[in-house]
Amino acid sequence: MELTGSQILLKSLALEGVDTVFGYPGGAVINIYDDLYDSSINHVLTRHEQAAVHAADGYARCTGKVGVAIATSGPGATNTVTGIATAYMDSIPMVIVTGQVPTPLIGNDAFQEADMCGITRPCTKHNFLVKDIRDLARTIKEAFYIARTGRPGPVLVDLPKDIQINTHKFSYPETVSLRGYKPTYSGNSRQIEKAAKMILASRKPVLYVGGGITLSGADDALLKLAEQTQIPVTTTLMAMAAFPQRHPLALGMLGMHGTFFANMSVTECDLLIAVGSRFDDRVTGRIDSFAEKAKIIHIDIDPTSIGKNVAVDLPIVGDLKDVLGKLHGCLNQKPELVEDLVEETEDWRSIVVEWKERQPMTYRSSKSVIKPQYVIEKISEIADENAIITTEVGQHQMWAAQFFAFRQPRTFLTSGGLGTMGFGLPSALGAQVAYPDRQVIDISGDASFQMNSQELATLVQYKLPVKIVILNNNYLGMVRQWQQMFFEKRYSQTVMELPIDFIKLAEAYGATGLQATKVEDVEATIKKAFETPGPVLMNFKVSREENVLPMVPAGKAIHEMVLAS
Amino acid sequence: MKHTISVLVENEFGVLARISGLFSGRGFNIESLSVAPTMDAELSRMTLVTRGDDQILEQITKQLNKLISTIKVVDFTDSEYIERELAMIKVSTDSESRAEALRIVDIFRAKVIDVTPKSYTIEITGAPAKINGILELLRPMGIKEVVRSGPVVIGRGTKGVVG
Ligand SMILES: Cc1ncc(C[n+]2csc(CCOP(=O)(O)OP(=O)(O)O)c2C)c(N)n1
Ligand SMILES: [Mg+2]
Numbered sequence: 001m002e003l004t005g006s007q008i009l010l011k012s013l014a015l016e017g018v019d020t021v022f023g024y025p026g027g028a029v030i031n032i033y034d035d036l037y038d039s040s041i042n043h044v045l046t047r048h049e050q051a052a053v054h055a056a057d058g059y060a061r062c063t064g065k066v067g068v069a070i071a072t073s074g075p076g077a078t079n080t081v082t083g084i085a086t087a088y089m090d091s092i093p094m095v096i097v098t099g100q101v102p103t104p105l106i107g108n109d110a111f112q113e114a115d116m117c118g119i120t121r122p123c124t125k126h127n128f129l130v131k132d133i134r135d136l137a138r139t140i141k142e143a144f145y146i147a148r149t150g151r152p153g154p155v156l157v158d159l160p161k162d163i164q165i166n167t168h169k170f171s172y173p174e175t176v177s178l179r180g181y182k183p184t185y186s187g188n189s190r191q192i193e194k195a196a197k198m199i200l201a202s203r204k205p206v207l208y209v210g211g212g213i214t215l216s217g218a219d220d221a222l223l224k225l226a227e228q229t230q231i232p233v234t235t236t237l238m239a240m241a242a243f244p245q246r247h248p249l250a251l252g253m254l255g256m257h258g259t260f261f262a263n264m265s266v267t268e269c270d271l272l273i274a275v276g277s278r279f280d281d282r283v284t285g286r287i288d289s290f291a292e293k294a295k296i297i298h299i300d301i302d303p304t305s306i307g308k309n310v311a312v313d314l315p316i317v318g319d320l321k322d323v324l325g326k327l328h329g330c331l332n333q334k335p336e337l338v339e340d341l342v343e344e345t346e347d348w349r350s351i352v353v354e355w356k357e358r359q360p361m362t363y364r365s366s367k368s369v370i371k372p373q374y375v376i377e378k379i380s381e382i383a384d385e386n387a388i389i390t391t392e393v394g395q396h397q398m399w400a401a402q403f404f405a406f407r408q409p410r411t412f413l414t415s416g417g418l419g420t421m422g423f424g425l426p427s428a429l430g431a432q433v434a435y436p437d438r439q440v441i442d443i444s445g446d447a448s449f450q451m452n453s454q455e456l457a458t459l460v461q462y463k464l465p466v467k468i469v470i471l472n473n474n475y476l477g478m479v480r481q482w483q484q485m486f487f488e489k490r491y492s493q494t495v496m497e498l499p500i501d502f503i504k505l506a507e508a509y510g511a512t513g514l515q516a517t518k519v520e521d522v523e524a525t526i527k528k529a530f531e532t533p534g535p536v537l538m539n540f541k542v543s544r545e546e547n548v549l550p551m552v553p554a555g556k557a558i559h560e561m562v563l564a565s
Numbered sequence: 566m567k568h569t570i571s572v573l574v575e576n577e578f579g580v581l582a583r584i585s586g587l588f589s590g591r592g593f594n595i596e597s598l599s600v601a602p603t604m605d606a607e608l609s610r611m612t613l614v615t616r617g618d619d620q621i622l623e624q625i626t627k628q629l630n631k632l633i634s635t636i637k638v639v640d641f642t643d644s645e646y647i648e649r650e651l652a653m654i655k656v657s658t659d660s661e662s663r664a665e666a667l668r669i670v671d672i673f674r675a676k677v678i679d680v681t682p683k684s685y686t687i688e689i690t691g692a693p694a695k696i697n698g699i700l701e702l703l704r705p706m707g708i709k710e711v712v713r714s715g716p717v718v719i720g721r722g723t724k725g726v727v728g
Contacts, residue, residue, distance in 0.1 A: 117579055121579075121586050122586055126633040155694065179575070180633055180635045307620065307624075482698060
């Protein structure tokens with residue numbers, strides 16, 4: 001039987017296990033939407049295409065599945081770009097389908113034409129323009145395969161309108177063969193043995209773990225290895241939920257706003273085991289003094305990550321689950337040596353504990369004004385074990401990373417690489433669609449919230465009970481902090497001159513709005529929000545000029561921190 | 566240091582943009598680039614000349630390999646290879662300089678492929694250094710135009726890079 005292109009698309013999505021897509025219709029995808037009308041695939045209509053992509057991204061981050069978004073050609077498609085770039089920087093598996101003008105019109109500056117393959121080339125793992133309906137099913141198969149394998153990433157499929165309308169016999173390929181794409185999964189055993197030797201010879205080892213750990217599903221393998229060897233673990237922003245932050249071996253986040261003890265541990269260690277992390281500049285500070293005294297083992301599935309920013313002593317290319325598993329096994333065969341290691345590194349761990357006691361992650365508390373850190377601590381206390389936290393970008397994001405005690409993988413969704421304000425609300429929306437029964441909390445700033453606040457409508461329409469926490473300082477707080485520290489408090493364009501009535505805003509969309517202005521109201525407000533069905537926005541008026549500390553000023557080494565007191 | 570890299574890619578829409586976009590996006594330098602079909606209709610070969618230290622070259626080859634459309638990347642710099650470039654040179658001539666021009670053409674085993682009362686157009690192939698050499702000698706006569714192909718390379722010996 002012949003199917004139309006849009007039917008082939010939807011059938012292919014279903015065969016890829018897609019049950020939910022996020023999107024926004026328009027002329028160039030109207031045929032797809034006509035077929036969606038009676039399809040079993042659930043479509044969530046966001047209020048902006050950027051939000052559709054972030055929602056699919058949030059869905060992907062918390063489930064591990066490929067997120068799918070649909071947008072029309074031209075402005076719909078260009079609206080997706082920030083979302084795609086956000087996913088690309090954090091290696092999130094996604095497939096974005098954009099409508100395109102009919103093939104005979106491509107290149108003619110047709111109505112609502114934009115060269116999406118050109119625009120997204122540098123921010124997708126790969127992209128496709130489907131020019132022949134005979135290629136459509138295979139293209140979808142390849143798009144999903146590329147998105148979810150190797151180092152994951154977003155893949156864009158640009159689908160001209162005539163291809164959606166044309167018909168062709170549908171047969172979905174069972175396998176993919178791409179001559180130029182063969183990720184390495186299995187770590188080289190000899191390299192892994194060398195790594196085991198280096199670990200056993202180390203006296204001050206540290207595990208430096210990034211977002212790759214969750215992408216690979218290697219969180220358990222990491223915990224096993226850390227406990228076996230008793231090596232302290234510092235996590236990047238992307239990996240805060242990948243290791244239980246209350247674990248005695250947890251050092252918290254490292255880098256620009258890392259903990260004193262994480263940054264000191266990395267500075268003083270003699271072996272740095274980088275796992276699914278990429279030596280980002282926000283992590284390393286001044287690169288030539290980063291882990292200066294250490295030998296470096298770098299384990300990653302993407303060879304380009306290795307040796308890009310720092311020279312490493314032992315590279316291992318492979319899937320982290322495979323490599324960490326083998327490393328654990330390798331060490332298991334030498335129980336006495338591991339025992340020696342644990343004994344010999346006793347001193348190191350006590351130095352780390354000393355650092356922790358000398359400079360714990362802290363802030364000056366207050367009885368008169370709500371401290372943003374206090375709100376995060378309270379949420380951490382009150383929220384369910386498996387609550388999913390999303391954030392926008394700014395000070396509130398860093399406080400969430402610093403003061404929320406993450407306990408389960410895939411519960412912290414934040415834009416790490418691109419740092420996209422406006423990510424938190426739509427990604428929370430996507431997470432809540434994936435897990436209707438779990439608590440999903442967007443920790444937001446007053447400014448970031450306004451970048452995608454229209455998604456309140458989507459939450460209300462689909463009865464998605466996302467809880468929104470606005471740490472309202474009436475500032476572009478993070479930028480203000482830099483202006484305070486490095487520009488003599490010249491607060492150029494960072495004061496939100498117009499205070500928004502967020503409660504009315506929430507109510508206008510049919511959501512609930514709550515507000516707390518006093519310290520003693522914080523806890524009750526959070527509890528009330530969690531008990532209230534449907535989406536709830538909490539507006540916390542927090543101390544306005546609070547700073548995120550510790551902080552490593554740009555260009556400094558990570559041990560040269562400005563500390564909390 | 567200069568490196569000549571041969572890249573086998575899928576012969577499909579947009580590949581050249583992927584490669585050149587990679588170089589411009591990551592700030593890699595690209596001195597010359599030539600693209601042509603191969604024996605396999607599904608593949609093209611790009612030969613590119615770039616510069617950088619070992620660390621940059623490692624990134625360039627890794628990043629090229631990472632592209633889905635890339636089948637094979639060979640950096641010829643560390644192996645035995647033959648490098649050839651084609652150039653066409655339009656040089657002004659008058660009755661006095663014609664004989665001298667022909668002598669230079671002869672020495673370099675080049676060819677005159679077009680003649681007018683006021684010019685010769687010369688074709689020459691060889692290593693880029695050889696082309697630089699003839700240009701040096703022709704320059705005093707007045708060079709009106711030079712068109713160079715950019716070098717292509719092939720490894721020495723029996724083994725071939727399939728494509
Ligand atoms: C889309 C976007 N535009 C600009 C920035 C630069 N930026 C980073 S943090 C920040 C301020 C965020 O303010 P708010 O959301 O109120 O959070 P706060 O820092 O006050 O907690 C800005 C403007 C960004 N990260 N993303
Ligand atoms: Mg703010």
